Amino acid sequence: MNEFELISRYFKRDAPSARLGVGDDAAIVRPTPGCDLHMSVDMLVEGRHFFSDVAPRALGHKTLAVNLSDMAAMGARARWALLSIALPKANEAWVSEFAAGFFALADAHGVELIGGDTTGGPLTLSVTILGEAPSGQALRRDAAQAGDDIWVSGELGLGALAVRHRLGWLNVNDAELLAAATHKLEYPEPRLALGAAMLPLARAAADVSDGLLADLGHILAASGVAGEIWAEALPSHPLLEARRMEHIACLAAGGDDYELIFTAPPSRRADIEAAAQVCGCRVSRIGRTLAGKGCALLDAEGRAVKLDKEGYDHFG
């Protein structure tokens, strides 16, 4: 099966919302009047962003999920995706499973694959995601104000725990926790519904991919404010929360969470709780913004918690 047959068989699907989908020099869509177009790209490299033996179905899910997470962080509705794959060889079974994972998530969120590129090469995946939001509305990183609450969705630290267990840096000897952590690492759920629900309520947002403190740091720096995070308030799996200070680096700086971190005025607390409940998504108030710069992670007694590393730098 050659390159063109492979693309045609597994990636050329109906894209009813597109004027022209996979198969021409470019795809064509007609943007929704009154909306801005949001777009983002993420590249995943074997051995860096995923383990070489990851199930291709899980990889298909995650490749799209990390991009949808960017749309969620803008409060945008995800619409269209383009997928580039470099593959060592045209392995049909692998591509079939990868496509199954990719499209299951795409279908769940009404996202259509409208283009891409397939080539030989070291296993590398790059998705471009396009979304729409009403003109002028977006959860930008630079919109936080001093005195905002800081919120985070879902549970933190699980993906990082799974990675560290796999690398032998620590040993997770609780099977339930390990299963939850592995699932979170392989099948992160992009928070699209929550992001859209926060569009009228929150001020600034980002998705947590490099670690909570690193991604919050981008919001704080862009907005020109400082922040404090309460270690005791960081949400996680009950079995991880019980040992939170032992694993605080995973919770606060672990990466691979794909949760939303956002700031909002305290006057919005009840609305945020209610909207999150409608979305079926846990949200936790984990800190606040302040005048100044930098970010402190505080323990229950208000003392600064020191971490070795606040996030992931791909060349660090």
Added chain:
Amino acid sequence: MNEFELISRYFKRDAPSARLGVGDDAAIVRPTPGCDLHMSVDMLVEGRHFFSDVAPRALGHKTLAVNLSDMAAMGARARWALLSIALPKANEAWVSEFAAGFFALADAHGVELIGGDTTGGPLTLSVTILGEAPSGQALRRDAAQAGDDIWVSGELGLGALAVRHRLGWLNVNDAELLAAATHKLEYPEPRLALGAAMLPLARAAADVSDGLLADLGHILAASGVAGEIWAEALPSHPLLEARRMEHIACLAAGGDDYELIFTAPPSRRADIEAAAQVCGCRVSRIGRTLAGKGCALLDAEGRAVKLDKEGYDHFG
């Protein structure tokens, strides 16, 4: 210099036409009312799409050029780009030169870089290009009709000649020809002005990246017509045209041309010649479409020319 500093220093530039450029979870643009959005992605892998020792400035040019060529093939105006790079290490000198080549071409065509991703990994580049054209207008591959002229822009075969010389498959012993071939391989010029000028004149178009016959084949198959190409009419460098039948595989099936191939009714010949002249771009009428399927390459006596290989298949 870490990942974020590297991005900020070399790739974060003003993007006046964007509502939000590099640095947030997504970029935001406001589509032009009355236009469709055209988008495409191409991935370049070291050792497959470029030689490992290519000058980074040339690579920056080519990485964008091959994507702009897709916009040209649609007749769209290129507007915005997103760039993903996997790099073995954060080599500042390399990135600086790459960015210089990329932005020189972007600036020449009014294209703004509004987002991207940088990671460690085997050298891989992926650009997503977005363009606009008036709603409902596009040079689609499926729009050719039997009886159309087949046209191609510029000169064919030079890029392929440079690759084959470099690989030792043949020896180009004319320095002028080798210099022209190498320049064409490293600095292809996307035919954006010509594509836009052909939007009201041509029917179907594609860009020639995998080889003339392969890319024409996609037009013919999508349109449900056959084609014949006249070997004697294929345009190239004068020194290559003089030995055209010796190098017919380069001209007709070599790849790396990044010229436009398009079909148009014979009634448009004068308009096409005139519009191409305004663009300063050579165009050549090289064949015609017919009822049926398949494509014949004919010599001056009307006999079929046989080639070993009609195009490039990344897993072939």
